Amino acid sequence: MMSHACKAKQFLANESRVDWHNRTLWLVRQKRDRVAAAVPEWEHLREQAASIKKEALANLDVYLEQLETEATRNGVTVLWAKDAGEFNRIILHIIQKHGVKNIVKSKSMLTEECGLNPFLHDRGIEVVDTDLGERIIQFRKETPSHIVLPAIHLKKEEIGETFHEKLNTEKGASDPTYLTQAARRHLREKFLAADMALTGVNFAVAETGTVVVCTNEGNADMGVHAAPVQVHCMGIEKIVPKQDDLGIFTRLLARNATGQAVTTYTSHYRKPKPGGAMYIVIVDNGRSNYLGHPKYSDSLKCIRCGGCMNTCPVYRRSGGHSYGYVIPGPIGSILAPQKEAQKYRDLPFASSLCGSCSNVCPVKIAIHEQLYFWRQDLTQQKRTSFLKRFSMKVAGFLLSENTRYNLTGILVRWALRYLPHGLLYLPFNAWGRGRELPVPPRQSFKQWYEGRKKTKN
Amino acid sequence: MSKEEILASIRKRKGATVEVQNTVQIQASGWGGTELRKQFIENLKAAGAEVVCLKKEEVDPYIASTWENVLDFSQPEVMTEYTATCPLEKLNKIEQAVFRGNFGVAENGAIWLEDKDLPHRIAPFIAQHLIFKLDTNEIVATMQDAYRRMDLKDTGFGVFISGPSKTADIEQSLVYGAHGAKELTVCLT
Numbered sequence: 001m002m003s004h005a006c007k008a009k010q011f012l013a014n015e016s017r018v019d020w021h022n023r024t025l026w027l028v029r030q031k032r033d034r035v036a037a038a039v040p041e042w043e044h045l046r047e048q049a050a051s052i053k054k055e056a057l058a059n060l061d062v063y064l065e066q067l068e069t070e071a072t073r074n075g076v077t078v079l080w081a082k083d084a085g086e087f088n089r090i091i092l093h094i095i096q097k098h099g100v101k102n103i104v105k106s107k108s109m110l111t112e113e114c115g116l117n118p119f120l121h122d123r124g125i126e127v128v129d130t131d132l133g134e135r136i137i138q139f140r141k142e143t144p145s146h147i148v149l150p151a152i153h154l155k156k157e158e159i160g161e162t163f164h165e166k167l168n169t170e171k172g173a174s175d176p177t178y179l180t181q182a183a184r185r186h187l188r189e190k191f192l193a194a195d196m197a198l199t200g201v202n203f204a205v206a207e208t209g210t211v212v213v214c215t216n217e218g219n220a221d222m223g224v225h226a227a228p229v230q231v232h233c234m235g236i237e238k239i240v241p242k243q244d245d246l247g248i249f250t251r252l253l254a255r256n257a258t259g260q261a262v263t264t265y266t267s268h269y270r271k272p273k274p275g276g277a278m279y280i281v282i283v284d285n286g287r288s289n290y291l292g293h294p295k296y297s298d299s300l301k302c303i304r305c306g307g308c309m310n311t312c313p314v315y316r317r318s319g320g321h322s323y324g325y326v327i328p329g330p331i332g333s334i335l336a337p338q339k340e341a342q343k344y345r346d347l348p349f350a351s352s353l354c355g356s357c358s359n360v361c362p363v364k365i366a367i368h369e370q371l372y373f374w375r376q377d378l379t380q381q382k383r384t385s386f387l388k389r390f391s392m393k394v395a396g397f398l399l400s401e402n403t404r405y406n407l408t409g410i411l412v413r414w415a416l417r418y419l420p421h422g423l424l425y426l427p428f429n430a431w432g433r434g435r436e437l438p439v440p441p442r443q444s445f446k447q448w449y450e451g452r453k454k455t456k457n
Numbered sequence: 458m459s460k461e462e463i464l465a466s467i468r469k470r471k472g473a474t475v476e477v478q479n480t481v482q483i484q485a486s487g488w489g490g491t492e493l494r495k496q497f498i499e500n501l502k503a504a505g506a507e508v509v510c511l512k513k514e515e516v517d518p519y520i521a522s523t524w525e526n527v528l529d530f531s532q533p534e535v536m537t538e539y540t541a542t543c544p545l546e547k548l549n550k551i552e553q554a555v556f557r558g559n560f561g562v563a564e565n566g567a568i569w570l571e572d573k574d575l576p577h578r579i580a581p582f583i584a585q586h587l588i589f590k591l592d593t594n595e596i597v598a599t600m601q602d603a604y605r606r607m608d609l610k611d612t613g614f615g616v617f618i619s620g621p622s623k624t625a626d627i628e629q630s631l632v633y634g635a636h637g638a639k640e641l642t643v644c645l646t
Contacts, residue, residue: 024628024629027629028629039564057471058471059471060467060471061464061467061468061471064463064464064467065464068460074613080458080459080460080463081459082459082462082463086459130636131626132624132626132627132635133624133626136626136627149625149626149629150626151626151627152629154628155628156627156628156630159627176627176628176630176632177630177632179627180624180627180632180634180635181634183635184634184635184636187636188549188636191636192545192546192549205609208609208610210609216622216623216624216625216635217622217623217624217635217636217637218582218622218635218636218637218638219635219636221578221579221582221616221637222579222582222583222636222637224578225577225578225579225582226545226579226583236463236467243604243608243609244601244604244605246600246604247599247600247601247602247603247604247605248601250600250617251564251599251600251601258625260504260565261500261503261504261564261565261566261619262562262565262566262567262600262617262619263619264504264618264619264620264621264622264623264637265582265616265617265618265619265622265637266567266616266617267614267615267616268609268612268614268615268616269613269614270609270610270612270613270614270615271613271614272613273541273578273613273614274541274542275541275542282463284459284463284466288463288466288467288470289466289470290470291466291467291470291471292470292471293470
């Protein structure tokens with residue numbers, strides 16, 4: 001797989017697009033700050049949310065069984081999938097059992113993670129993604145570049161071109177209202193013809209057997225209520241114990257995600273519609289491996305608001321696709337190596353460790369600390385490049401002893417001044433690839449400080 | 458079976474039991490009666506809704522004089538015409554649909570609907586224009602108050618709706634009328 005740095009370089013080739021991307025996501029972050037500041041008890045809510053999630057994860061088996069018991073009592077079929085393969089087979093089984101032809105899906109990062117659409121496509125079954133952003137990237141055969149704003153990497157002209165091709169909109173038309181209305185008409189037909197609706201799950205309430213889905217577009221509800229069969233797909237970590245807990249999480253989620261006070265629709269599905277069928281599919285797919293993990297278990301608290309992406313200086317300037325994992329940005333960079341450490345070994349390095357992700361996280365995951373732990377673990381497992389490990393060893397040797405440190409300083413100051421440009425910027429100087437080396441000072445800080453003491457005395 | 462495997466994996470690894478720190482005191486917003494109403498209206502407007510303040514007896518005449526072909530689902534006879542067995546083609550023709558909101562939430566303008574208020578569950582989503590009747594006395598301050606007020610066990614489906622359906626998936630430009638209602642009007646009494 002191409003490294004994050006290589007793919008980021010491709011994204012950076014279009015400077016005006018990078019600037020737009022960076023600015024737009026920063027605006028979302030600023031909106032988030034404004035609405036968060038308008039809630040005086042914001043920090044208390046974060047504390048409480050983190051604590052509820054922690055407790056839910058500590059008793060996860062109990063709550064999952066409680067959810068199953070309650071849901072079953074409500075006439076819902078609960079199914080369990082230990083990995084992506086089993087999840088896909090379960091969905092296929094439901095499709096076959098009900099003789100389903102037309103499937104509509106609202107946003108679910110879990111189905112992306114499990115590769116459900118390609119799995120069904122290979123078996124001749126098409127799934128229509130109904131979130132506008134997801135439909136756009138589905139038309140373009142792309143993947144989401146953000147978990148909340150899946151088409152944030154695209155410009156309206158490109159979307160207009162795609163819609164002209166797929167929905168026969170006017171050539172060259174790129175007005176967002178015009179394009180949205182075209183998608184509304186196109187997808188309404190899909191809703192009315194649907195015989196199965198798939199959704200993700202934002203929260204599953206153990207106490208009542210309810211699953212909660214939040215959307216702005218209303219696509220989850222259009223699908224769920226139109227189709228006779230509704231299927232809700234959730235990772236095991238989506239559990240909250242009680243109804244009252246929703247009060248905390250619904251106050252945090254939309255505010256932190258997009259700077260809205262709440263999503264337009266917060267839907268609570270508990271019983272199938274009269275004459276309909278309702279399924280909840282609970283998926284592990286490697287999550288339980290990190291429960292109780294001394295360093296990484298907290299990542300399971302994530303409620304997928306995407307706030308860490310909007311604030312991340314690296315994400316904003318490298319784009320979601322540069323990460324190469326279904327969930328990009330800071331949270332993706334700590335979740336990806338849990339799945340495949342070797343494949344995603346460079347993601348924890350795609351960060352400045354500034355800590356902004358942790359500061360905005362609504363459930364207080366110390367994301368930057370986990371990134372740092374991953375760097376250590378991946379390096380110890382010798383998964384990082386030889387050059388990186390070697391240069392760190394050399395640096396460690398030179399910086400750990402006084403005389404060596406002083407000599408290195410003298411040598412480097414001399415080299416920066418007198419060595420020819422070509423020699424200083426040899427290919428192994430990764431720092432020099434996109435940056436100028438600094439102009440060396442005449443003396444070190446230490447020398448300057450000693451000298452200053454003397455003149456004072 | 459996978460269920461047992463998943464639960465066994467969870468039991469093997471889950472950490473020591475943590476107690477949820479309910480000690481964190483979340484202060485109430487401190488909003489009183491008229492303040493709640495003011496916040497509610499402001500937040501509804503911010504979410505793209507229109508708010509009309511009326512006296513109780515003015516609501517039905519206002520609705521009748523403002524829109525033609527409006528379906529008022531707070532009337533039992535209208536409800537029975539659009540129950541769960543009603544064909545989608547018929548539901549798809551609904552222009553204006555009126556519902557009585559159970560209660561509203563001041564901090565975000567959300568209004569709660571559940572099965573007992575709904576004919577076919579799709580009605581408030583498939584209608585082009587959504588109209589809510591709501592009593593000022595039925596406004597709570599926050600979502601925490603909202604979840605304390607109702608019981609999810611009372612309903613098979615329930616939804617908070619705040620404003621018309623919207624999307625910003627094309628270059629972050631806000632567009633109303635993504636899949637659900639294009640407009641939302643709240644008649645507040």
